[in-house]
Amino acid sequence: MIGRATAPHGAASRRVTWEEAIAILRDDPQHRQLIFDAYLTEDLLDNCDRFASSAEFAEVLRLIRAHAVAAVDILDIPAGNGIATQALAAAGYRVTAVEPDPSPSVGRGAIMTVLQARGVQARVIDAKGEHLPLPDAAFDVVFVRQGLHHAADLPQMLREYCRVLRPGGILLACREHVVDDYRGSLQAFLDAQPDHQLYGGENAFTLDDYRAAITKARLELRAELEPYSSPINLHPNTIASLGEKILRSPPGRAMRLLFSDASVIRFGLWRLKHARLPGRLYTFLAAKPG
Numbered sequence: 001m002i003g004r005a006t007a008p009h010g011a012a013s014r015r016v017t018w019e020e021a022i023a024i025l026r027d028d029p030q031h032r033q034l035i036f037d038a039y040l041t042e043d044l045l046d047n048c049d050r051f052a053s054s055a056e057f058a059e060v061l062r063l064i065r066a067h068a069v070a071a072v073d074i075l076d077i078p079a080g081n082g083i084a085t086q087a088l089a090a091a092g093y094r095v096t097a098v099e100p101d102p103s104p105s106v107g108r109g110a111i112m113t114v115l116q117a118r119g120v121q122a123r124v125i126d127a128k129g130e131h132l133p134l135p136d137a138a139f140d141v142v143f144v145r146q147g148l149h150h151a152a153d154l155p156q157m158l159r160e161y162c163r164v165l166r167p168g169g170i171l172l173a174c175r176e177h178v179v180d181d182y183r184g185s186l187q188a189f190l191d192a193q194p195d196h197q198l199y200g201g202e203n204a205f206t207l208d209d210y211r212a213a214i215t216k217a218r219l220e221l222r223a224e225l226e227p228y229s230s231p232i233n234l235h236p237n238t239i240a241s242l243g244e245k246i247l248r249s250p251p252g253r254a255m256r257l258l259f260s261d262a263s264v265i266r267f268g269l270w271r272l273k274h275a276r277l278p279g280r281l282y283t284f285l286a287a288k289p290g
Contacts, residue, residue, distance in 0.1 A: 019103040021198035031194055037236035039083050040106065048114050051083040052090065055231035055238065060084075060174065061091060063285060064141055067222065068170045071140035075164060076122075077129055078147045082111035085122050088143065089115070095122040096139070098132065129157040137166045144173040148284075149204050158217035167290020171219055174232050177204035177279040189279035204279055214286050225283035228273045233281040242269065 016024070022040050025031040039047040051057055064071060072094055076085045079097035089095045101107030111124050127133055129144075130153050142161045151157040161171050179185040189204050196202035205213075214221050227233055228242070237245075246252045246268030247261060255264045 015200050016198050017103075018101055018195075018199050018201060019106050021195050022106050024198060025194060034194070040081065042105070044081060044110050044114050045117055047081060048083050048086045048118070052087040054235065056174075056235045057084075057087055059231040060143070060172065063172060064143075064170070067172075067285060067287065068141050068168075071169075073139045074141040074143055075134070075139045075161075076143050076145075077132075077161075078144075078150070079108075079111055079124070080145075081106050082114045084143060084145055085111055085124075086114045086118055086120060089120040089122045090118065093141075096134070097122050097124045098127050098129070099124065100126060100128050102126065128152075129160060132160050132164055134164050136163055138164050140166055140169045142169070142171045144171070146175045146177075148173050148210065149177045150201065151203075151205075154205060154209065154213045155216055158213045158219065162217040162219050162288055165288040167288055169288050169290075170222075171214075171284070171286045171288075173284045173286075175235075175281045175283060176210060177202075178207050178210070178282050179204040179278050180206065180276055182206070185276075185278045192279070207282065210282070210284060214284060219286040219288055221284065221286045223283075223285040225285075226273060227275075227277070227280040227282065228269065230283060232283045239269075242272070 022035070026035050026040075026042060035041055039051050041047055064074075074088050074093045074095050075098065076088060076095055077098040079085045079099040082097065085095050085097040097111055099108050099111060103109055104113065108124050108126065111122070115122055115124075125133065129147065129151060142165055144161075148154065148157065158171075165171065177189060179189055186204055190196050190202055193202045211221060225233055231238075234242070243265040246265050247256065249268070252264050252268060255267070
């Protein structure tokens with residue numbers, strides 16, 4: 001969910017809830033930037049405003065408008081603290097938010113708070129992706145931000161998403177963690193997640209398993225956005241900020257003695273895009289035939 005970091009300072013030995021884990025990380029100075037970048041601060045409205053104005057959300061809207069031109073009804077799942085629900089509703093869509101966590105900080109309570117404060121409407125329900133209490137063919141778009149990799153049953157979850165989509169509707173699954181295998185690669189990813197050390201709820205799948213689950217659910221995979229290839233997968237970075245990091249890195253500083261800054265940045269970005277980092281981010285766009 002959050003990204004590479006050290007284990008939380010003073011982390012509890014027992015497993016805590018998701019809400020408790022975020023509260024612990026908020027109070028730990030070494031993780032406050034991670035919490036800010038993940039839109040999980042205590043300031044719910046600021047989280048929503050920053051997400052709605054982000055390059056990530058601008059690209060989400062562009063993809064929806066390009067691939068679901070006449071979309072009206074959007075399912076936002078898991079809706080978390082409401083950043084996407086609020087942004088999509090404010091953009092004029094009729095949104096149903098699905099979130100199993102009831103809390104006022106990171107769950108359904110938070111969603112209701114931001115909707116009321118912003119004066120927009122959305123339906124908010126308690127459910128999980130594998131079992132949706134929703135009718136067939138009810139949505140033009142299923143929007144998933146960092147949700148597929150939490151599936152207890154990935155094929156079943158995607159079958160449900162296909163079921164509730166209208167023919168011609170799209171699934172946009174953003175920022176999904178990819179690993180190479182379920183041994184060393186997955187463990188390396190989990191070890192780097194401070195929230196996982198607290199609540200134990202992180203996960204990732206292989207690229208082949210995401211692809212297989214999408215196609216077996218009778219969805220057509222239309223686009224696969226690779227790591228560092230889209231504003232969606234870049235957040236909280238931008239091409240400009242990554243370029244600065246590349247130039248300041250030890251290899252970057254050494255290469256600048258021989259090559260131009262532009263060449264060093266191009267090479268660094270190429271290396272990042274092709275590195276098989278555990279937990280690297282992919283975004284999938286699929287459509288229901290019809």
